[in-house]
Amino acid sequence: MSRIPKFPSTATKENKPTFTNSRNITRTIGNGLSEADKKNLLLNHTKPLRNTSSTTTTVAAPRLKRSATAPSTATVSNKITKVEKKTTTVAPRIAPYDYKARFNDLVEKHKAIKSELSDLKDKHLEVSDEYEKIKETVEGNITERDMLKEKLLNTLKDLRLKSSEYESLKLDYEIQKQENEELHNKSRLLDDVTQSLKLKTSEFDKLKMEFDDLTRRHKSLSEETEALRVLTDHLKKISVEYDKLKLDHKEAIDTITKNKTDSEALQNILATMYRDQRVLRNTVQDLKGNIRVYCRVRPPLESEASKPLYNLNVLDACSIEVEKIELLNSARKGKSQHSFSFDGIFTPHSSQEDVFSEVSPMVQSALDGYNVCIFAYGQTGSGKTYTMEGGCGVEQYGIIPRAINMIFTCMEDLKRMGWELNIKASFLEIYNEIIYDLLNSSKEQESHDIKMVNSKGTDLYVSNLKEEEVKSTHDFIRLLIFAQRNRQTAATLNNERSSRSHSVAQIKIAAINEKRKEKFTSNLNLVDLAGSESGKTTQRMDETKHINRSLSELSKVILSLQTNQSHIPYRNSKLTHLLMPSLGGNSKTLMLVNINQFDESFNETLNSLRFATKVNSCRTVKAKKNITMVDSL
Numbered sequence: 001m002s003r004i005p006k007f008p009s010t011a012t013k014e015n016k017p018t019f020t021n022s023r024n025i026t027r028t029i030g031n032g033l034s035e036a037d038k039k040n041l042l043l044n045h046t047k048p049l050r051n052t053s054s055t056t057t058t059v060a061a062p063r064l065k066r067s068a069t070a071p072s073t074a075t076v077s078n079k080i081t082k083v084e085k086k087t088t089t090v091a092p093r094i095a096p097y098d099y100k101a102r103f104n105d106l107v108e109k110h111k112a113i114k115s116e117l118s119d120l121k122d123k124h125l126e127v128s129d130e131y132e133k134i135k136e137t138v139e140g141n142i143t144e145r146d147m148l149k150e151k152l153l154n155t156l157k158d159l160r161l162k163s164s165e166y167e168s169l170k171l172d173y174e175i176q177k178q179e180n181e182e183l184h185n186k187s188r189l190l191d192d193v194t195q196s197l198k199l200k201t202s203e204f205d206k207l208k209m210e211f212d213d214l215t216r217r218h219k220s221l222s223e224e225t226e227a228l229r230v231l232t233d234h235l236k237k238i239s240v241e242y243d244k245l246k247l248d249h250k251e252a253i254d255t256i257t258k259n260k261t262d263s264e265a266l267q268n269i270l271a272t273m274y275r276d277q278r279v280l281r282n283t284v285q286d287l288k289g290n291i292r293v294y295c296r297v298r299p300p301l302e303s304e305a306s307k308p309l310y311n312l313n314v315l316d317a318c319s320i321e322v323e324k325i326e327l328l329n330s331a332r333k334g335k336s337q338h339s340f341s342f343d344g345i346f347t348p349h350s351s352q353e354d355v356f357s358e359v360s361p362m363v364q365s366a367l368d369g370y371n372v373c374i375f376a377y378g379q380t381g382s383g384k385t386y387t388m389e390g391g392c393g394v395e396q397y398g399i400i401p402r403a404i405n406m407i408f409t410c411m412e413d414l415k416r417m418g419w420e421l422n423i424k425a426s427f428l429e430i431y432n433e434i435i436y437d438l439l440n441s442s443k444e445q446e447s448h449d450i451k452m453v454n455s456k457g458t459d460l461y462v463s464n465l466k467e468e469e470v471k472s473t474h475d476f477i478r479l480l481i482f483a484q485r486n487r488q489t490a491a492t493l494n495n496e497r498s499s500r501s502h503s504v505a506q507i508k509i510a511a512i513n514e515k516r517k518e519k520f521t522s523n524l525n526l527v528d529l530a531g532s533e534s535g536k537t538t539q540r541m542d543e544t545k546h547i548n549r550s551l552s553e554l555s556k557v558i559l560s561l562q563t564n565q566s567h568i569p570y571r572n573s574k575l576t577h578l579l580m581p582s583l584g585g586n587s588k589t590l591m592l593v594n595i596n597q598f599d600e601s602f603n604e605t606l607n608s609l610r611f612a613t614k615v616n617s618c619r620t621v622k623a624k625k626n627i628t629m630v631d632s633l
């Protein structure tokens, strides 16, 4: 658009270049010059030649000037200039009278002008084309301008509309802004109010809590006041009673002081009496003998009712007579009659309690500080385990559970006299001269050796043997059951092992009396010996050898003690070695020989009774108790 020459919008036909005129001029020249031109020509040609050129230049000049106004016609103007230059060529001077020359000159000029005209025509055509193009462009521009104008008008209209809308919106905005500010102010005010309300609420809550607390306290205070009032009334009554009691108390204190003195005196008497009683008990024991033997005859069981029995006569409390009539066809035909005397006889009707009433002084001796050994001897099935351990139920309890029960019962009396007792228990089994710990249930048993506690050799212990402290009879029974189970398990693994092993329950008593500065330790060994009968099979031969050896060593030890030998062969068997402290001088021994009344067992019964008689004839030296005076406990 910018390259299109600008014409004033008000351009009219008059303002356009008058090219039509030039066409006319050409035509005129072709036909001959117009009158005016002719005149001019004549005038010019009659004038000196110097002016001619200037005249022609003057004629062309206004046309060129006009065309110069349109930059798009620059080429045209250049061409015109060339023509002009041609026309301005200096012609040879022609004499005024030479008309012919002049005419020729004029013809020449005419020709030149004609060619110039033809050039101009071409130019005119070119310019016309360009004009047409420009015109089209201008018209297009005008249309565009009009469209733009219309658009502008529309835009202006829109703008006006928008402006009015804007104005109304601006107004609305202002109103909104004002309202907003008002609302903002109100909101701020509301925030302040809310804040203060919150403060008030929290203060209210606090006050309410305080009020509730105060109410509660008030209520509890009221209750306390009421209780205090009741208490005061009660206290008043108590005060009266207290005064009365105070008097009684004073009297009681006097009485207690008197009683305390009496009690101390009585306690001293009691201690002296206890000591005397102990001495007396021991004297009786000594008189009875430190090795005492009892015989117990077990009754046949229901299942054994059909078994033939030999004759057994209880001659008196201490003697029995066994009698067997041998069949006439037997090798030893005739009557076999034997009488035996012991410290006591328990018939098939004697209860466990009857047995224990005779055994209890031995347990008492252990509580008095003596080493005691109670063992049951006899053939298999003669009632040794029943006598020592017993059956089910308290009634059936044997010597071992009754002994521990007695220890714990006496412990209470001893405590009252200032004695503190510590009881420990261990359970072992000697099978084929090997010691087994019955409180150790693991299959892998450690080796157990009998060792001396001190160089004097008065006390012994078994290495790696579990020793459990017992605080009650119940504790002990639990351990006893555990040991029984262990023995039974071993018996299952090794057929009839329980009958072929010695079972020992050891109870160690450690007593201390801080008041009297006295202490003692004693051992109570409760032994269930292996069945004394000889083995009937080769399989049992090894066991029998060991049993017989240990039982014979036991009788040897007893005999050596009886005859006051300087050397007592305790160490020849595990059993005698273990029982050494309970068999020697500082000990009391009680043997229960168990027999049954079956005809088939007559010979074994005789053996047992003979062995027991041998033991019974043994009287050890007077037993010494282990009690010692201690300087500092």
Ligand SMILES: Nc1ncnc2c1ncn2[C@@H]1O[C@H](COP(=O)(O)OP(=O)(O)OP(=O)(O)O)[C@@H](O)[C@H]1O
Residues within 6 Å of the ligand: 297, 298, 299, 301, 348, 378, 379, 380, 381, 382, 383, 384, 385, 386, 387, 391, 498, 499, 500, 530, 531, 594
């Ligand atoms: N005085 C008794 N009154 C009632 N039953 C008894 C008596 N003595 C033993 N018995 C019963 O006789 C059976 C054999 O007794 P026990 O097992 O005590 O004999 P044992 O000599 O220990 O035998 P083993 O050497 O095989 O251990 C048991 O059933 C036991 O309950």
